[in-house]
Amino acid sequence: AxxxxxxxxxxxxxxxxxxDPLGVIEADDRLGRPADLRVRARRAARNVVLSGASWRYGLRLALCIGLAQSLVSIIDVPRSYWVALTVTFVLKPDFGSVFSRAVLRALGTAAGLVVAAAVLAEVPHGWWDVPVMMLLAPLIPALTTRGYGYQTAAITPVILLLSDILNHQGLGLVVPRLVDSLIGCGITLVAGYLLWPExxxxxxxxxxxxxxxxxxxxxxxxxxxxxxxxxxxxxxxxxxxxxxxxxxxxxxxxxxxxxxxxxxxxxxxxxxxxxxxxxxxxxxxxxxxxxxxxxxxxxxxxxxxxxxxxxxxxxxxxxxxxxxxxxxxxxxxxxxxxxxxxxxxxxxxxxxxx
Incomplete structure (x- = not known):
């Protein structure tokens, strides 16, 4: 101390x-306040145009999304948009290791689907969804600080319950969500991680x-x-x-x-x-x-x-x-x-x- x-x-x-007091305008100050908006915009534009990491990320994301869309156009995958969404959520290198995010996404989705399946099987449609949602929704901010896997496990049952309110498919949502998430994680691991070694x-x-x-x-x-x-x-x-x-x-x-x-x-x-x-x-x-x-x-x-x-x-x-x-x-x-x-x-x- x-x-x-x-x-x-x-x-x-x-x-x-x-x-050189004017020099601090070019950087975030020691109190944590951001730099001037024009400086941040210029810095962001320079990073996008000149940064090799930005171009590599764009190519990785384009490749993964392209593979996901090609796969779901060949194979009949229910709710295939979940595959592309999973790729987008996982392939964020600035948020952590892509490998660990893919693994945690798969594990968190599986854990969340167990909770979602129990709720969809036991809770009747109607006003009962309100207290269940009031119980599950606060878990999202509470578990987000624990890690990406916990966050995914908390979000998954909430998303499925909202989908069930609109579509009334019940347990029919569980398996497609699991399959789509695993496909998206697999595509990200292979095309977004293993093919781009550093x-x-x-x-x-x-x-x-x-x-x-x-x-x-x-x-x-x-x-x-x-x-x-x-x-x-x-x-x-x-x-x-x-x-x-x-x-x-x-x-x-x-x-x-x-x-x-x-x-x-x-x-x-x-x-x-x-x-x-x-x-x-x-x-x-x-x-x-x-x-x-x-x-x-x-x-x-x-x-x-x-x-x-x-x-x-x-x-x-x-x-x-x-x-x-x-x-x-x-x-x-x-x-x-x-x-x-x-x-x-x-x-x-x-x-x-x-």
Whole structure:
């Protein structure tokens, strides 16, 4: 708690002393408020046009929807629109692993259909639907926070009861819904997941290595004679990059082995890099408030260790413990906390060569 409070105060001091106040317009501020609408619109348009991930997602979705529609046009599937809807709901990579969403969708649908079948078999049509709906509907927000599978299990009986009110098909809705959902999940797993493999380096390793290398440049900039506005922009960019990397890691953690296992092993390194960036910012604030600036060779040594770590991250996918020895290790230096964080990062993340 004390460390978190210290970091928060140091970040506040750095933000208030920012020499480039107009630069924050280009990014979401630290209070969580969104950027200007024009900036967000321009950012979204740029991502759609230039982002390879956006184009890949569009191709994956088009392929899956095309296969779903082709399949239901060949095979007589009752309520075939549920197949395409299932594909659309599951194939959302930004909401988590497509693999885990497909599996959880299938399991959640099956569990929800058990409840729906019991209700449709025992509850007569008419006003009895009202208290049943009042009982089931609150489960949706209550279980949504537990995960996608729980959310699906809560929504499924409500949707079937609403469909039964309109169509009066009763238990005849259960099997088609199960079949359509399983078909949609299967199409998504094969055409939307297995056919689009991504290497660990492209997805995680290279991004993290780039962040470590950028952190090395930020260390040199923070304690050098560089432009203060450029330093502030570099710091904000690093925090945004680390936020994206953290989100990607959280998605990778839900993937099947080896990706999920590897992400769990690399996760401490993500935390360590964030702490290195925090320690650099804190040291810069202390210098601004009167602490002695570090010698150039101290800064160069820290940056060199970070670049060495970045190079090894690009060349490996397996981590092993290591250590680093700083020759300039004065306990009174403002860089001592930063050196400790770099040493901790190397201790958990010195990769084995391929």
């Amino acid at each position: 004390a460390r978190a409070l210290d970091h928060a105060v140091l970040h506040a001091a750095e933000t208030l002393a920012d020499p 290497s660990w380096g492209t997805r995680i390793g290279d991004r993290l290595a780039d962040a470590v290398a950028d952190t090395a440049r930020y260390v040199e900039c923070a304690f050098g004679d560089g432009d203060a506005a450029a330093r502030a922009r570099m710091r904000r960019g690093l925090y945004r990059d680390l936020s994206v990397i953290r989100s990607e890691f959280q998605r990778a953690l839900t993937e099947p082995p080896p990706t999920g296992t590897r992400a769990a092993a690399w996760w401490p390194l993500v935390v360590a890099v964030e702490r290195i960036l925090d320690a650099t910012t804190a040291a810069r604030v202390r210098i601004r408030h009167g602490a002695a600036a570090p010698r150039p060779e101290e800064v160069a040594e820290v940056a060199r260790e970070l670049r060495a770590l970045a190079d090894r991250l690009r060349a490996s996918v397996v981590l092993e413990k290591g250590h680093v020895n700083f020759t300039n290790d004065s306990q009174d230096s403002v860089l001592e906390p930063l050196r400790q964080e770099v040493g901790a990062a190397r201790a958990v993340a010195s990769p084995q060569d391929r």
